[in-house]
Amino acid sequence: MAQKGNIGVTTENIFPVIKKFLYSDHEIFLREMVSNAVDATQKLKTLAERGDFKGELGDLTVRVTLNAEEGTLTISDRGIGMTEDEINKYINQIAFSGVTDFLDKYKDNANAIIGHFGLGFYSSFMVSKKVDIITRSYQDGAKAIKWSCDGSPEFEISDADKADRGSDIVLHIDDDCKEFLEKQKIQELLNKYCKFMAVPVAFGKKTEWKDGKQQDTDQDNIINDVEPLWTKAPSTLKDEDYKNFYRTLYPMQDEPLFWIHLNVDYPFNLTGILYFPRIKSNIELQRNKIQLYCNQVFVTDQVEGIVPEFLTLLHGVIDSPDIPLNVSRSYLQSDANVKKISKYITKKVADRLAAIFKDDRKDYEQKWDDLKIFINYGMLSQDDFYDRAKDFALLKDVDGKYFTYNEYKTLIKDNQTDKDGNLVYLYANDKEGEYSYIEAAKNKGYSVLLLDGQLDTPMVSMLEQKLEKTRFTRVDADIVDRLIVKNDSKESELVKDDKDSLTETFRSQLPTMDRTEFYVDVQALGADNLPVLITQSEYMRRMKEASKYQAGMAFYAQMPDAFNLVLNSDHPLIKGVLDGEKQECGSQLSPVDSEIKGLEARLAVLHQSQSAKKPEEITQEEKDDVKNTEQSIQEQRTKRADIIAAYAKGNKVVHQLIDLALLQNGMLKGAALDSFLKRSVDMIK
Incomplete structure (x- = not known):
């Protein structure tokens, strides 16, 4: 006799809730259906092992069957099945109480709803307009029954014709979920969710190429590995x-x-x-x-x-x-x-x-370049992993040699400690691009690390905090003699006017580059060192790089790149530029320099005379006198700069030295590179 009733829920609109709020995760229904079938099969195997089921287990394969014409997807098992009482207990009574704030809490989370409220089976209604359960318990004398529900709280139970134990779950796929009637889609979901389930799961038959097309064989298409x-x-x-x-x-x-x-x-x-x-x-x-x-x-x-x-x-x-x-x-x-x-x-x-x-340290070192980013990521993100990893994390130098942190500290401590007792770790990001800087450091007896990984910038900052009295400096951050300052540096013997002239000569010919600023510095580096080189502030460069990884540092990302053009006042080429400037511009600069000195002396007298007065005692005439004198000084300085710029513009050596420094840093491109090449040819004719 057929039985009708209402599913025991504390809310009448459970099915709209399932449909609406599980829809974004609706594919999970297939995992739930197949998992239930596997569970039913595993339970039967357990009963057999304990002697509570004495029948033949036979073929326990869970079968997924698609019938696109009828619009059904069926999941069948030969597990323990259910009696009518069990249907009432496990299907008709949903653990769905305590629903305060239910919609707000779970509306975006299908898994949470299913897991919290025992809705694994009912996830089938995410894609179905009707669900049938045709089941027969393993128990002796059990009869087959059919349970049907059309997505409302009403259900119907009736007798069924099923000779074998187990359950068939028949999903009548809804019109808005027709993709679940496509073989490829079901195959994809089974492969994703059921690939390693503990009971064989079959979906259709294996195929073979025959008579010019793929044809089904008699062999089940088992989609999973039961013993992964x-x-x-x-x-x-x-x-x-x-x-x-x-x-x-x-x-x-x-x-x-x-x-x-x-x-x-x-x-x-x-x-x-x-x-x-x-x-x-x-x-x-x-x-x-x-x-x-x-x-x-x-x-x-x-x-x-x-x-x-x-x-x-x-x-x-x-x-x-x-x-x-x-x-x-x-x-x-x-x-x-x-x-x-x-x-x-x-x-x-x-x-x-x-x-x-x-x-096997040798094998570990060979794999380090692949392991490095993983280990660095762990050390950066977890202190407890840093504590474990610091003994097997490695540093690699530009010659391809590997060191533990302690080994490298021992290697460099005697030669790379500055006058303040800080251990200086020199490094390069680009072995080829920074070659000349690396060689200059190696010629001083320094070791240079190669830090060219994605996470090396934050790693450097972390190691400076973790390692006592330690500083990391890139080899192009300064001239080699100032990378590790061991004593007071040698001052250039040039007088201020000569320094100013050299600075203006080169500054006037520096190229204009987008988001790039150049500063000129004159240093006594020795006659054997390069005449001109470009350095970049370690602090500013690192802040800009860190802005890529850390929130709140966008300010640094917006700042222009700042470079120093360092002129070696000891080099013959730089001396030659200065001598040439004096020779060609001396007669023009002499009266200008005299005028500037006279105006500066006058300005000093004006400031001195006014310093003894209160602000309100200074007359407007006196204020104007200071302002006019300052303006005259600026005009004379501009005149001086124009004279030097005119000389520098026609000086091939100045342009060649600037371009060589830019070329060394990969900053000479396009038309500027073409001009450099043509000038180079002209200069060696």
Whole structure:
């Protein structure tokens, strides 16, 4: 006899809630349906193992069947099935009480609704206009029954014709969800959510190429591996097994560096395999490659906040029954078991890296360039990982040699300590582009590190805080003699007027570049050093680079790049430029310089006479006198600068030296580079 009734819920509009607020995550219904079928099958196997079921288990494959013509998707199992009483208990009574603020709290989170309120089965109504359950319990004498519901609180139970135990869940796909009647879509979802479930799951038949087309065979198309690699004992596996499994997970990825096989049963249950990928330049492209499972059922691959930030760069699988299956990521992040798992994985990763470093340092060094960004990310984001990693983190110099932090400190402490007791770590970002600066440092006996990684700028700042009395300086941040100041530097012997003339000569011919400023400095560097070189402030350059990573530093990003053009007053070419300027411009500059000195002397007298007076005692005439004198000085200085600029404009050596310095720093391009090449040819004819 047919039974009719209302599903026991505390709100009449449960189905609109399911349809509306689960819709953004509607594909999850298939995982729920197949998971329920697998659970029913596993329960039967358990009953058989305990002797509570004495019948033949037979074929336990869960089958997913698509009938596009009838508009149905059916999930069938040969598990324990249900009696009418169990239908009433597990299907008709939804644990859906305490719904205060329900919509506000869960409207954006399908997993949270399903997990909190036992709605796994009812997620089927996200895509269905009607759902039928045709089921027969494994118990002796059980009869087959059919449960039907059209998406309202009303249901109907009637007798059914089903000879075998188990359940068939028939989803009548809604008109607005027709994509779930496409074979390719269902195959995609099964591959995503059910790939490693513990019971065989079949979707259609395997195909073969025959008579010029793909045709079905008699062999079931099993979409899952019931014993994935992480469920097996590591002692039974070879390296090739791990590599093959990685190819299964990530078909288009390069071979991993190495892996960690996790197998824990206390204080929580956890299995899995984590792979260290060959991370390229962009860490953002490497995220979300860890798949989270609960008893081989896919939970999520959005693991940020679930595992530590830097571990999101790893690839692989984590499986734990202690991870709630049907909950939101925010819920996972706050779950106590998940936090324990996260901490454990961090420790295992550090222990594995330490062991590889200790057991085969040569192999570890060969892999360092790929490992570096991962380890640096961990050290930057977690203090506890820094404490573990500082003993196996490496520094690489420009000659390709590797050092631990302590080894490198020992190497440079005698020669690279400045007069204030600071240990100075010199580094380059571009071995080729900064070649001459590197060579100058090496000629002084200094060691130079190569820091060309994506995270090296923040790493430098962190190490300066972690390592006592330590400073990092790029080799082009200053002239080599001032990179590590060990005593007072030698002052140029040029008088102020000569320094000013040299400064103006070169400054007047510097190119105008977008968002770039040049400053000219005259230093006595020795006759054997370069006549001109360009340096860049370590502080400003680092602040600009840090602005790419840190919020609130946009101010530095907007500032122009500032460079120093350093003139070596000891070099014959610079001396020649100065001598030429004196020879060609001396007669023009002499009366101007005399006029400037006279005006400056007059201005000094005016200031001195007025300094003894109160502001209100100074007459307007006296104020105007000061203003006019200052204006006259500026006019004479402008006249002087114009005279020097005219000389510099026609001086090929000045232009050649500037262009050589720009070329050395990769700043000479386009028309300027073309002019340099033509001038070079002319000068050597």
